[in-house]
Amino acid sequence: RVEQNALGRAILTDNTGYTQALSVWVRDEITSGRWTVVPGLRVEAINNSFTNRIVGAKQDNDYLVALPGVGALYRATDSIDLIAGAHRGFSPAVPSLTDGLDAEESVNYEFGARWRSAFGRFEAIGFLNDYSNLTAVCTISAGCTPDELDTQTNAGEVRTQGVEFGWNHTIEPGVGAVTIPLAFTYTYTQAEFQEDFISTNPQFGIVQSGFELPYIPPQRANLTVGVNADNWGVNASISYIDRMRDVAGTGDFAADQGSDDTTIVDLAAHYDISDRWTVSGRIDNVFDEVYVVSRRPFGARPGKPLSVQLMVAFNL
DSSP: OEEEEEOOOEEETTEEEEEEEEEEEEEOOEEETTEEEEEEEEEEEEEEEEEETTTTEEEEEEEEEEEEEEEEEEEOSSSEEEEEEEEEEEEOOOSOSOTTOOOEEEEEEEEEEEEEETTEEEEEEEEEEEEEEOEEEOOTTTTOOGGGTTOEEEOOOEEEEEEEEEEEEEEOOSSTTOBEEEEEEEEEEEEEEOSOEEOSSTTTSEEOTTOBOTTOOSEEEEEEEEEEOSSEEEEEEEEEEOOOOSSSBOSOOOTTSSOOOEEEEEEEEEEESSSSEEEEEEEESTTOOOOEEEOTTTSOEEOOOOEEEEEEEEOO
16 A cells, blocks of 8 residues: 655745655455464655745755554454554654754554453553654643744653553343443553653653653543434443643642543433434533643633534435
8 A cells, every 4th residue: 555645835934844755554464273463564755844934944854764563363262362562653853954853753562352251342451652752842732932832852762551441331121122332441541751851842841760741641531321222322421531740740749730630421312303314412511510621821721611512414
């Protein structure tokens, strides 16, 4: 598979830049007995060009990278699968006249198991994202000043690891065509810098090895419960997101820093009037919880308040 794209020339004040990229994908699926192995390779050829018309300077950044990956599944029993994978990640440096900007590079691993039973489908996946260099670009939403916008920070080695649990099951109570779908997910994440550095990006600042990354919740969970029939359905979603720090650091942080931990309930429903007409609606943040999702760039920013949507669809 071959893909080619060229992003249009972007002009911002007196800076002009463009990016051209060519991607080539090769993938195969190999099955033998209880094993299924999926190796793949993506090759990226990228050209970034940046010109500052005021100083009359131009810089090109060219990349030719091979990004291998492999996934594997072993069917241990008729109901248990063991899975694993490893893939290389890459993102080019931001187009700039600044020297010493490195690309973002990582190797991402996952491993776990899936179990199918009369009580539903269970899944547990461990993951490790090992960055040899993490990058971040200064933006207004991060709280950067106009002089710092679009500048890149090389954050060096970063390790993000954790585990995801999932469960889903559909209950059939035997009342007509009614079904009750249930699903639960939980994710625990630990993300830490492995190097010391200093950055003008206000989300980083003075960073020491072992500091946690900002805006990554340590825990998040979601429970969905529904009731569906032939021509109607109602679903409820309960989501929890742990507090997130808004600047790199370690240990506890003050209540007036970072985001709030929140539990939000959403509802959605639909009714098929006929084969062509459907009425649907949803209520987000049913209990109108007030919570802070970020404190950048200009102080506390609230999450989405209670909102109601009603839709009527006609299918041709």
